Amino acid sequence: MGTLTTLTGRGPAASLEEAARAVGVRRIVVQQEEILRDGPGIVPTSVTQAAAAAVIRNPWAGSDVSTDLAPETERIAPVLAKVLTDRLNAVLGGSDEIEAFGKSAVVGLSGETEHAAALVHTPFFGNLVREFLDGSSILCFSDDRSEPGTSIAVPMWHKTAAATRSHYQTITLNLNDAPHPDEIVVIAAASTGPRPHPRIGDRTTDRPVTAEILEGILP
Template sequence: MQEIASHSTAERIALRKLVTYRDVVVTEAGVRPVHPARRASVAAVVRNPWAGREPLADLSEEQGRVAPVLAGILTDHLIAALGGADEIEAFGKAAIVGTAGEIEHAGALIHTPYFGNLVREFLRGESIICFSDARAGAGEDLIVPMWHKTHAATRSHYQTISARVGDAPRADEIVVIAAASTGPRPHPRIGDRTTDRAVTAQNLEDVLS
């Protein structure tokens, strides 16, 4: 596992803790998947850089200062947890802002090039990164969606992972999460958007009537 961020880096972005979660499905419906995927999420708990600011305050300066550092730390730990960037096939991102913050504060750390572009680059992806965000108290679960890092229309890789930090976010904190999987869901078999037949209300008239 990668070393935790240096003390100076942690201080610079007010990083309080990192939490890594990993899982692997050994059997599904009693059958071992052909390609058992390993999934992981890494959550960083940081002080909300906009805590106490008036509503509608400009967010850009802190975005450029905090978000790139988070992208580097989270992807370093995610890559280490899953055995390398080339092992990763699907990815996602999320943020939970504490109750004293705006939902826009969560988005400000994950929905800009300072975070998303770097996560995509470090994990060697091309797709837009799917996401979730919320405002909540400490210990709240957040479901992080993921899809294929280079072919977002590949349904086999549509999956989720739960992320939770028991004592975060505090009211003046934000939890920022990066998640990834080394493969598809167990036993994927629902087709693909590139091979599906065209479906419209008109050609399903007998089903809908």
């Protein structure tokens, strides 16, 4: 999946944009944020977050709930994985600079939440996002069914060590005209570092905690 040839079947001259149009992409939106301060504190080393979103026609809009989603998933999801990770690598300086990642999908009101899930929760998307961003963790996610203009919160965690709490973070998008009732928004997000001022420890530093700690706290 690393070349345009495998995505389009038409060789290097065929652009990835053509492949995106062919699977129904209407818009591609990239949001980038550089965090220099958080609360009262200056961030010693700035962290850049980015999210790349594809607004795509829902190929299953109006279909019955018994419809097999696999054929269209296999056709569409790999193209979206390549399109979105290319954008993230471009704005964040390449996969070597990326430390955290995540994904999200929001379906319009004429579709099912399962339509959104189909495009992000299978190997045809997730495996390729990991490959293109040099990660190994399962991607954390959000998915929803909504009207245009809803805020979309995309969670992220460390791309190779998912239990690393310092990298638990979120980037929020607001797309004014998406998703239309017959559309799906598919998002991949990434960050070049941890949350600002991380200091809540980690599983390697946690002491054992059980419900016994409530003794003497609760009446």
